[in-house]
Amino acid sequence: MRLDVYFTPNERKPTDTVGRLVVIVDVLRASTTVATALGNGAKTVIPLPGADEVITRSKDFSRSGVKLAGEQNMHPIAGFDLGNSPREFTTEAVEGKTILLTTTNGTRALLGVQGARDIVIASYVNFTAVLAMMRVAASSNTDIAIICAGEEGSFTLEDAACAGRYVRAIPKRAESIALNDAASASVLIEKKYGDNIAKVFKESSHGQELESAGFGDDLTAAAEVDAYPVVPIYQDRQITKLGPERAR
Ligand code: MLT
Numbered sequence: 001m002r003l004d005v006y007f008t009p010n011e012r013k014p015t016d017t018v019g020r021l022v023v024i025v026d027v028l029r030a031s032t033t034v035a036t037a038l039g040n041g042a043k044t045v046i047p048l049p050g051a052d053e054v055i056t057r058s059k060d061f062s063r064s065g066v067k068l069a070g071e072q073n074m075h076p077i078a079g080f081d082l083g084n085s086p087r088e089f090t091t092e093a094v095e096g097k098t099i100l101l102t103t104t105n106g107t108r109a110l111l112g113v114q115g116a117r118d119i120v121i122a123s124y125v126n127f128t129a130v131l132a133m134m135r136v137a138a139s140s141n142t143d144i145a146i147i148c149a150g151e152e153g154s155f156t157l158e159d160a161a162c163a164g165r166y167v168r169a170i171p172k173r174a175e176s177i178a179l180n181d182a183a184s185a186s187v188l189i190e191k192k193y194g195d196n197i198a199k200v201f202k203e204s205s206h207g208q209e210l211e212s213a214g215f216g217d218d219l220t221a222a223a224e225v226d227a228y229p230v231v232p233i234y235q236d237r238q239i240t241k242l243g244p245e246r247a248r
Pocket of ligand 1: 026029030031074084103105107
């Protein structure tokens with residue numbers, strides 16, 4: 001089987017996701033936000049390409065059942081209920097709600113995937129839960145593609161390090177798993193930082209931007225490994241929590 005990493009969504013060909021388990025990684029912050037929202041009881045997260053689409057889509061719901069959420073240039077969108085800071089997605093704010101979410105890179109990386117067997121959202125806060133699903137896929141010889149959202153088409157250190165943590169954690173039975181070069185490189189990056197995720201964020205451009213913009217506490221939240229042990233799965237244009245009722 002193949003376990004491939006793509007450091008940006010543009011690196012993959014459309015056929016690279018067909019029939020595969022696709023894992024979307026946008027640690028800062030969309031993946032972390034989605035896992036936090038579902039972990040805190042949101043009914044569903046609907047990813048949308050832009051603010052206009054969020055506003056249009058919200059008209060399909062009762063106002064009390066929906067939260068408009070997302071960011072532009074890291075900051076909350078005027079008139080929306082929530083930004084893209086995982087710390088905003090508390091139980092009080094999201095329990096039982098439908099979240100309409102748009103972000104610059106994360107939601108777009110997700111919306112661009114075609115033909116996958118399953119699409120899941122991964123981060124540090126739901127690391128082990130998603131890893132378990134990846135291990136099941138690997139043991140049944142299902143190819144896996146980890147797609148890093150990156151930033152505006154460029155490589156991001158934090159997504160690569162998180163991807164590497166997954167690649168490292170999947171047991172490689174001798175020669176049975178083929179890695180692409182990005183997967184091998186992601187392992188080297190992960191090994192450099194190990195469990196020092198705070199250092200990854202400190203040295204990453206987007207981590208530094210978030211810190212300067214006043215979102216430093218989001219970096220702390222995003223580094224909490226397994227704080228939200230959920231598998232967010234994207235199906236029928238919405239992300240829900242994989243559970244007994246949606247087992248794989
Ligand atoms: C994105 O999807 O581009 C990010 O989550 C941006 C952010 O930090 O809000």
